[in-house]
Amino acid sequence: MSPPVSRPRSPPLSPHLQVYRWQISNTLSILHRLTGVALAFGGLALVGWLLALASGQAAYAAANWVLTSFPGQAFLIGWTFCFFYHFCNGLRHLFWDAGFGFDKAVARKSGLAVVAAASVLTVIFWVVALTGVVE
Numbered sequence: 001m002s003p004p005v006s007r008p009r010s011p012p013l014s015p016h017l018q019v020y021r022w023q024i025s026n027t028l029s030i031l032h033r034l035t036g037v038a039l040a041f042g043g044l045a046l047v048g049w050l051l052a053l054a055s056g057q058a059a060y061a062a063a064n065w066v067l068t069s070f071p072g073q074a075f076l077i078g079w080t081f082c083f084f085y086h087f088c089n090g091l092r093h094l095f096w097d098a099g100f101g102f103d104k105a106v107a108r109k110s111g112l113a114v115v116a117a118a119s120v121l122t123v124i125f126w127v128v129a130l131t132g133v134v135e
Contacts, residue, residue, distance in 0.1 A: 028111045032089045035082040042079035080125055085118035 052063035066072050092110050095101045101110050127133075 024108055024111050028089065028114065032086065035086040035089075038079065038082040039086060042075075042082065045075070045079075077122065077126060081118055081122045084121040084125075085114065088114045088117045088121075 049063050049067065052059040067076060092101070092114055095110075101107055
């Protein structure tokens, strides 16, 4: 009887699947990219609204109806959060470009601060927009 033939072992998967665990920094990095994409789509919606504005009263009324509906308002609130998150995280990246904030604890705290700041700025923006505090 001949000895069993051993098959060559398949190469291991990429180390990130075996070594690294999920952290807030990679979540925030993914969120930064997603908010950038969302801002692009929101920009298209803004252009559509401006085209409706230039097209006449009927087109503007239709666009206004869409944007003031519940899904339209949810979209606008989400888009506002995306703007503030992308802005605040961009400031965080500027500090990183200057060499500050790379310590693990500081990066985690600044990431949480970015999410908190974006949330607070979104709430403030919509409170002011809906109550008409600024005239």
